[in-house]
Amino acid sequence: MTAGSTVTTVERLGEHVGQTVTLRGWIYNRTSKGKLHFVRLRDGTGIAQCVVFKGGVSEELFEAVGAAGQESSLVLTGEVKADARAPGGFELGVSDGRVLQAVQDYPITPKEHGTDFLLSRRHLWLRSKRQWAILRIRDAIITAIRGFFDERGFVCIDSPIFTPAACEGTSTLFEVDYFGDTAFLTQSGQLYAEASAMAFGKVYTFGPTFRAEKSKTRRHLTEFWMIEPEMAFADLADVMDLAEDMICHIVQQVLERRKPELEVLERDSSKLECIQKPFPRMTYAAAGEILAAHPDSKFVAGEDFGAPDETILSELHDRPVMITNYPAEVKSFYMKRSEDGATALCVDMIAPEGVGEIIGGSQREDDYETLLARIEAQDLPREHFEWYLDLRRYGSVPHAGYGLGLERTVGWICGVEHVRETSPFPRMMTRIEP
């Protein structure tokens, strides 16, 4: 590399047109024609075409580049030229450089590979353009979510991963040997978020959660990240407004910050540009009528929606739809009921394009006696919920919150079918490697 040339990145090439700069990265692919090597160099921020002309560099460098296969690491110095034909709009006319490691046998080639082959090489698969784009979008979504809550005065209060008891049933819990005792990995930070909301007013948790589901569908990971805001002095309507604002903010940020990545994914941006307030809102009863009239639905009134029902509802609108007031019996003990007791004051947000549920939220039961009666009716181990009952003993207030599944949200925004591509190192029933 030429002494004194500025080291820059692919995404900032446009700031250096006419200047000599240095890029550092890996060969994404290379085409050689006689006296020319066209190197598409990736550096983590993007891919840039670098032109190595036999007469323009040392004999040694020209040969080294010509012998370097996919994923060889190298440093290239040259002049930045604006060129509308080049991917990204700029290219590097190489004058100097060095191959750090020449690679010949990189296992992931441009040909098609099976998913299992790729998942076993996830540490390398991440370098592929599509995976790179998905996880850069995931990053922007994480940043958008945290920014959204921080700007609105929510305090990040991490809920614990080790828990002594199940929030909802034990069949899908992972057990840990905790110094000879048994602990469980958390499935949701909600109960802890409720305690925190009584101390901080508005809080959110953002961490990994775990579900030992013997399920191999495209929607399931054993380890996934959840965002769970909780607000004191709030009701179901507040939760719906917040969820709507948050989703709009996330989508807006991705459109602003990750346009090249959406293009890599060939994601139809117009579908994302539709995601504007207000989102349609309907009750479970109204949604049930739609399903009852739909030829493909096996919906039974009074039961929860199945995945195919969610898909039908999802495809009715160009933006997420919020469905409220499910029958009390199909929803959790901690949800407040409507005045007649028939429905839960809850909301599920169903993302469009057939994606299905991404948010579940509710107003929480804030009456001590009512909550206790429900814990007892469901045979939950009361001793594990005494602390949770304390929140209704000592200064109970109306409160509400929701949970957003990060990976499903990434999948929806990226237009990616299977959640395994939305986690950097996905964990599934049959896979914990690499």
Add this chain to the structure above:
Amino acid sequence: MTAGSTVTTVERLGEHVGQTVTLRGWIYNRTSKGKLHFVRLRDGTGIAQCVVFKGGVSEELFEAVGAAGQESSLVLTGEVKADARAPGGFELGVSDGRVLQAVQDYPITPKEHGTDFLLSRRHLWLRSKRQWAILRIRDAIITAIRGFFDERGFVCIDSPIFTPAACEGTSTLFEVDYFGDTAFLTQSGQLYAEASAMAFGKVYTFGPTFRAEKSKTRRHLTEFWMIEPEMAFADLADVMDLAEDMICHIVQQVLERRKPELEVLERDSSKLECIQKPFPRMTYAAAGEILAAHPDSKFVAGEDFGAPDETILSELHDRPVMITNYPAEVKSFYMKRSEDGATALCVDMIAPEGVGEIIGGSQREDDYETLLARIEAQDLPREHFEWYLDLRRYGSVPHAGYGLGLERTVGWICGVEHVRETSPFPRMMTRIEP
């Protein structure tokens, strides 16, 4: 509450002087004198004095407030008055309101309680002023860290929690029953961060990590959060510059955003204002000479520093000190060695005021043969490291990173002795409840 009055929060009272607003919260404490109740109301954003005068409100409200004990929940409406004597500088002259739940027997009173009593009531203890302040500062630190990396183009790539093998030894690993197999809970995301850096250039992980240490010291939790940045094309010097900039940014943000909380903790802000670049840097050899000459040190040349040694080094400076080039034998297999092979290209950052290590980082071994030889020499299970070796097979580049322990950092900045107060729901060897 008076219809139409603006609902606001304690921290925003200053924007409403002369206006009638509504606050919603809990009684932190109350003093009553004849026709006056002085309610210190906390709402999660702060504490405000609310004055309830017998002639100024309904008989019913006056009596209800007079009967409401600590942590009763209530809504109060009144005029905001600037009053230099009031805590926070403003008070509310109450004209209307409602007690939502009157509490008589809140278990955490202003008197002293034992730590075990308080930890068993962590869900309530969070409401105490000191815990509230610590965790609001923790929140600001999290936001500062994420903002720091996001602004510098680092991509957040979450490392997995379930791992198939240990990074460094198995004795302190938590085991999970993973569908009949055994998985371990991660102790560090570093190896995964290295893989991600080869795909994204600059990355960071930010998640919980686990250590099954049979240790009950003030510095140990079984579950704690780590931030681990990793950069491709970087060396030890780059890591030191980054760590220094990050720590300065964190401290600056806390000073800007959490002044009232630092005051609650009676934290000497001048100690934090000292945290400016450059931080002193010295080698292990130089630090060893200081310790050898120190009467209280039991330091043995060639061995790692003990906690008392870190305390001595920590107290020498008014800002963090960075110690590099420890003997190769006491450091991990993945660290690159100096040219003579004697020392590791590593750095520990020791926080001042006796706090000890908060950051450990290094340049990573990037040579395949050298790394393989070390894995074999240390009898590590090679099959679990094949994927990690791939990073040196396919386009290896110099790279470096570090890990920051969140809870220790919070403890240092807050001036809190024991890390158990720096986690919302701390997990220790003898405690996983509530």
